[in-house]
Amino acid sequence: MRRGLVFAAAGLGTALLSGTLLIATSGEGPEAAQAVQESPAPGDPLTPEEIARAGEIATAGTHLKAEQAELLYVERDDDKDAEQARRAEAYIYDYGNDTLTVRTVDLGQSRVVEETTGRGVQPPPSRREELRAAELLLADPALGRGVRQSFMKAAGRELASPSDLALRGLIYSPERGPCRTHRCLRLFVRLPNGTFLDTSRIVLDLSAKRVHTLEW
Amino acid sequence: MLAGLLAVPLASPAPPPSAPAAADAADACGSPYLVDRTLPNGARWRLCWEIRTIEGLTVTRVRYMPKDSRSISVLRSGALAQIHVPYDSGEPRYHDIGSLGSAAVTLTAADCPGGELAKSKVCVTTRPRGHAYLKDGWGDESQRRTAQGQELVVLAAYQVGWYTYVSEWVFGDDGSITPRIGATGSLAGTTTAPKHGWPLGVGRKHFEESHSHNVFWRMDFDIEGRARDVVEQYDFAGNRTKKRSLVKTVFNRETRALNSRMRWWRVVDPGVRNTDRHPVSWEINNSDSAEYRGPADEAFTHADVYVTQYRACERLATENVAPRCGRSVDRYANDERVTDPVVWVNVGFHHVARDEDADPMPIHWQGFRVTPRDVTATNPY
Numbered sequence: 001m002r003r004g005l006v007f008a009a010a011g012l013g014t015a016l017l018s019g020t021l022l023i024a025t026s027g028e029g030p031e032a033a034q035a036v037q038e039s040p041a042p043g044d045p046l047t048p049e050e051i052a053r054a055g056e057i058a059t060a061g062t063h064l065k066a067e068q069a070e071l072l073y074v075e076r077d078d079d080k081d082a083e084q085a086r087r088a089e090a091y092i093y094d095y096g097n098d099t100l101t102v103r104t105v106d107l108g109q110s111r112v113v114e115e116t117t118g119r120g121v122q123p124p125p126s127r128r129e130e131l132r133a134a135e136l137l138l139a140d141p142a143l144g145r146g147v148r149q150s151f152m153k154a155a156g157r158e159l160a161s162p163s164d165l166a167l168r169g170l171i172y173s174p175e176r177g178p179c180r181t182h183r184c185l186r187l188f189v190r191l192p193n194g195t196f197l198d199t200s201r202i203v204l205d206l207s208a209k210r211v212h213t214l215e216w
Numbered sequence: 217m218l219a220g221l222l223a224v225p226l227a228s229p230a231p232p233p234s235a236p237a238a239a240d241a242a243d244a245c246g247s248p249y250l251v252d253r254t255l256p257n258g259a260r261w262r263l264c265w266e267i268r269t270i271e272g273l274t275v276t277r278v279r280y281m282p283k284d285s286r287s288i289s290v291l292r293s294g295a296l297a298q299i300h301v302p303y304d305s306g307e308p309r310y311h312d313i314g315s316l317g318s319a320a321v322t323l324t325a326a327d328c329p330g331g332e333l334a335k336s337k338v339c340v341t342t343r344p345r346g347h348a349y350l351k352d353g354w355g356d357e358s359q360r361r362t363a364q365g366q367e368l369v370v371l372a373a374y375q376v377g378w379y380t381y382v383s384e385w386v387f388g389d390d391g392s393i394t395p396r397i398g399a400t401g402s403l404a405g406t407t408t409a410p411k412h413g414w415p416l417g418v419g420r421k422h423f424e425e426s427h428s429h430n431v432f433w434r435m436d437f438d439i440e441g442r443a444r445d446v447v448e449q450y451d452f453a454g455n456r457t458k459k460r461s462l463v464k465t466v467f468n469r470e471t472r473a474l475n476s477r478m479r480w481w482r483v484v485d486p487g488v489r490n491t492d493r494h495p496v497s498w499e500i501n502n503s504d505s506a507e508y509r510g511p512a513d514e515a516f517t518h519a520d521v522y523v524t525q526y527r528a529c530e531r532l533a534t535e536n537v538a539p540r541c542g543r544s545v546d547r548y549a550n551d552e553r554v555t556d557p558v559v560w561v562n563v564g565f566h567h568v569a570r571d572e573d574a575d576p577m578p579i580h581w582q583g584f585r586v587t588p589r590d591v592t593a594t595n596p597y
Contacts, residue, residue, distance in 0.1 A: 043244035043264045043276060073315075075269045078276070079528035080292055080442070091537070100539055118539025124270060124315035168377055170314050173535060175513050186310075188377035196378050200308045200406065216307040 046076045046088055050107055057110055058090030058103040068096040072126045077104055087113070091123050095207045098181050125169040125185050133169055133185045133204035134162035140211045147189070147197065154191035166190035172203045182207035240289075241277040248334035255342060255366045255389040257597045258283030263291075263387075265370055267337055270537060271295040272316025273372035275385050280588070282391060282596045288488065289440055290498060294395060296383060297434040297545070297560060298533040299376070300517065302510060303404075304412040304426040309514075311535045312376045319374040327373070339371045345388060348597060363597065365389050378402040382579060391591055393498075395433050396583025399567070402575050414569050424569040428508045430517055431582055432533035432545065435559045436526060439485035439496060442556040446486070447471075447523045452478045467557070470549040472519035475502055481521060482589055483557060494590040502584045506564035515546040522560040524548040533560055 040047055046054070051074045059071055070093050077087035085106050092101045100121045104114035125133070138144040138159075151159040159165070169185040178184075183206045189197040203212040241250055245264035254260040260281035268274050274295040281287035299312035320337045327333075331341020345365040353360030368387040373380055380401035386394040406425040407413075413423030439445055447467040452460040460478075467473075473481070484497035502520050510517040516534050522545045524530060529541035530548045542548045545560050565582040572578060 041244060041246040041249075043241075043266070044246055044249050045266050045268075073269050076266070077528075078266075078268075078274075078293065080436075080438075080526070081528065100537075102539060116539040116541075121537060121539050121543075122535070123537040124313070126315075127318065168314075168319065168375065170310060170312065170376075171535065186308075190378075196402075196405070198406070200404075214307070216305075 040086075042083065042086060043078075046074065050086075050088060053110070054088035054090055054105040054107060057105045058088075058112060059092065069094040070126065070128065072123055072129070085109075093123070093183060095183060098183065098207050120173075120181050122171040122173050122183060124171060125183075129183075129185065129206060130167040130169040130187065131162050132206060133187050134165055134167055134189070136204045136206070136209060136211055137187065137189075137199075137202065138162060143202065143211060150197055151191055154193040154195060164192075177212075178205060178208060179203060179212070184212070241279060244277050248332075248338075251340055251368070251370060253340075253342065253368045253387075255368060257348065257363065257366070257389045259389040259391065259597070260287070261368050261387040262287070263370075265334075265338060265340075267317050267320055267335075267372065268295070269315055269317040270313060271297070271531065272313075272320060272374055273338060273370070273383050273385070275370060278387075278393070280387075280391050280591070282592045285592060285596060288496060288591065289438055290393070292436040292438040292442070294385065294393075294433065294435045295531075296397070297432040297531065298430075298516075298535070299381065299397070300428075300430040300432070300510075300514075300534060302428055302430075302508070302514075303406065303408075304428075305408050309510075310377075312379070312381070313532060313535070314374075314376055316374045316376075319376055321373040321375050321380065323373065328371075331369070337372055339369070341369050341371075342366050343369060348390065349595075367394075375401070378404055384583075389597070391588035393586040394583055395435075395561075395586075396581050397429075397431050398579040398581045399429055399565075400577050400579040402577055403569055403573055416569055416571060416573070424573075426566065426568045428506065428564055428566050429582065430508050430562060430564045432516075433561045433563075433584075434531065434533070435561070435586075437483040437498065437557060437559060439483065439498070440488045442526065444485050444487045445483055445557055447481055447483050447554070447557045447559065449473060449479065449481050451476065467523045468554060470525060470552045470554055471523045472546060472549050473521040473523065475505060475507060475520040477503075481523075481559070483559065484589075490590050490593045492590070492593040494593070496591050497589045498591075499587045499589045500559060500561065500584065501587070502561050502563060504563065504582065504584065506566040508564040508566065516544040517562070517564075518546065519549075520562050522546070522549045522562075523554060524558050524560065525552045525554045526556040526558050530558070533562070 054074045072091040074088050074090050077089050088105045090103045101117045103112045106113045148159050168188040172184040172186045185204045201214040241262045241264045249264050252262045263278040264276045266274050276293045278291040279287045279289050302309040322336050328339035331339050345367045348363040348365035351361040366389050371384040373382045382398040408425035410423050413425045416424045449465040451463040454460045480501050482497040482499045484495050486495045488496040529538035533545040536543050563582045
């Protein structure tokens with residue numbers, strides 16, 4: 001496995017290598033057209049091939065430090081002022097400086113036609129980020145023990161990996177505190193017996209690689 | 217004479233050349249994303265759908281074709297724009313959009329009676345909607361008029377934490393559009409103080425926490441293209457008197473509007489007329505909201521309808537994801553001149569749990585109505 005640049009693109013069905021870039025699948029993604037062989041209509045969702053290509057174009061030539069940046073996902077650009085072109089928006093998050101970059105890729109021209117960057121803007125977490133947040137939760141001595149015990153009680157077996165948990169993450173983006181600028185998640189954690197852990201006060205800070213417990 | 221539409225000379229300048237008219241759904245999307253359905257009474261709807269990563273089910277290029285009449289474009293796009301879920305004790309306060317695209321639930325035939333599943337995530341079906349009309353013949357059977365209505369439904373469902381949300385776009389055979397969302401699945405199971413909840417289960421030990429679902433929809437109306445569309449607000453003055461008098465307010469600038477009894481809005485294109493030469497419009501009613509108002513840092517909850525100028529990056533009502541763009545709908549509505557209106561509708565539901573909400577929780581619905589006003593000169597059905 002090439003270490004270093006690891007990107008997760010929602011919607012990709014296959015992992016593919018390209019130059020210095022490894023694009024890894026992050027499980028099932030959003031709606032993506034299956035018919036790769038047919039050319040899509042202008043308003044159809046992006047095909048898996050288009051998602052992969054847009055991700056490559058959007059991240060080509062970027063010098064990102066190991067595991068500091070992530071391609072969160074690629075989405076069709078539905079701007080009605082740009083209907084003539086088939087365009088994709090790639091959401092790239094850099095944990096090193098907590099900036100979000102959105103690169104608009106013109107799929108016809110195979111190039112980036114627009115780029116916007118900002119701080120404190122948090123698109124929803126990717127599947128890979130949900131897993132990383134669960135890893136942070138499990139690495140916390142007290143909370144991790146609690147999760148493992150609850151899992152054992154619910155499943156009758158040891159928790160082997162975070163992917164044993166059914167996870168859904170939401171961004172936690174308050175007006176104050178470290179999570180004002182960091183990439184912070186709240187996780188819903190479903191156990192095999194259908195119950196949910198009470199995680200409403202737990203925030204996983206992917207930028208600082210820390211767990212915050214909210215007080216209220 | 218046709219019962220339908222008539223284009224009249226432009227009342228205002230044409231759109232700039234950089235902004236072509238929205239392509240028809242038939243040209244813009246293919247199977248299975250194109251829905252083209254003629255309902256039994258002759259009403260026809262045509263649209264594209266897409267499951268987007270963030271907003272989930274999105275309908276685009278929605279056209280309505282009244283029976284025996286020319287078709288007319290209504291919406292360039294419509295989608296959920298946020299589900300804000302604050303709990304009554306003050307915390308937590310969730311913003312449930314999320315990545316609705318990846319939260320979309322796999323549907324089965326049981327979720328889509330009489331319809332077709334597309335990509336196993338979207339159901340397209342038709343269903344009865346009760347009486348379309350009933351007019352008694354006063355004993356004369358030949359004069360009696362009665363009809364049962366049907367509606368086209370495009371739906372998807374999302375698993376967000378313990379909740380399952382069923383999101384529907386309902387297109388009636390009377391030209392109406394009803395966006396609505398149903399919350400089901402499970403309750404959070406959070407215990408709270410008696411004043412913030414309701415006792416569930418045996419005795420009075422577990423007080424399930426009450427909470428709100430403040431759901432926002434974003435609707436980009438383009439009646440026969442984006443040009444000339446205007447939003448008007450209608451009120452009826454005369455409270456505590458015998459008379460009611462129509463008061464019209466035109467929103468030439470971005471606006472944060474509040475619900476009021478009898479109040480409604482419409483998006484009107486004065487350049488598109490029916491055969492009575494009345495301008496074609498769609499009326500928006502938001503009368504079922506709990507009208508939740510949060511603290512100062514949740515100013516997006518402080519209005520029920522927002523009208524903003526179209527801007528591609530303004531997609532969510534809160535926690536918007538585009539850099540160098542506003543973060544929430546209250547900030548989009550900052551008095552800019554409106555030439556291409558986008559309407560945001562905020563519908564709140566306050567959920568005080570009850571014993572019947574035990575698993576699986578019965579679905580509770582919230583939404584609003586969009587109805588044609590002078591799209592045709594008469595009832596075409």
